[in-house]
Amino acid sequence: MGGVMNFIRQAKNKPEIFPLVGILGFAVSGAIFMSVHQARAPDVVWNHKDNKYPWQEIRDGEQVKLTTINQKYDSRWNRSHW
Template sequence: MHANFIQILKAKKELIPLVGVLSFAAVGALSFSVYSLFTKSDVIINKSGNPEPWETVDPSKPQKLLTINQKWKPIEELESVKKLTK
């Protein structure tokens, strides 16, 4: 099947850019999925291990791919409620 695919590409050279763009898009989608899986806190695989992983997120660290002018200050009321509930 692999040799057959290469023969088709040799016969119809106009398909080469299409195959290249689709391959690039597939690799990009797969790599971003793997990146999100291992680095983002909102992606959960094992729900039984830590059911609330967002509690351990460092708010001073940006969570987006691109963050512009992020300034985080803790909300005093929220912090006091967190201390009381734990």
């Protein structure tokens, strides 16, 4: 507690510390929120009911990437259902 009280006493004389503390507090709280969120749900599943494993429906040669670099595909992938 001594360090926190010392910081508060010094902050009264230097008001330029308040925006830094606010930005740092926002960043730390956002990092904590995201780490808790990722720890509770580490995988991304868009549709839990129809197909839990959509990557098993992709055939060889289908283009499923948004950007392809130095790759050529014969067919284009289409989503059959939502």
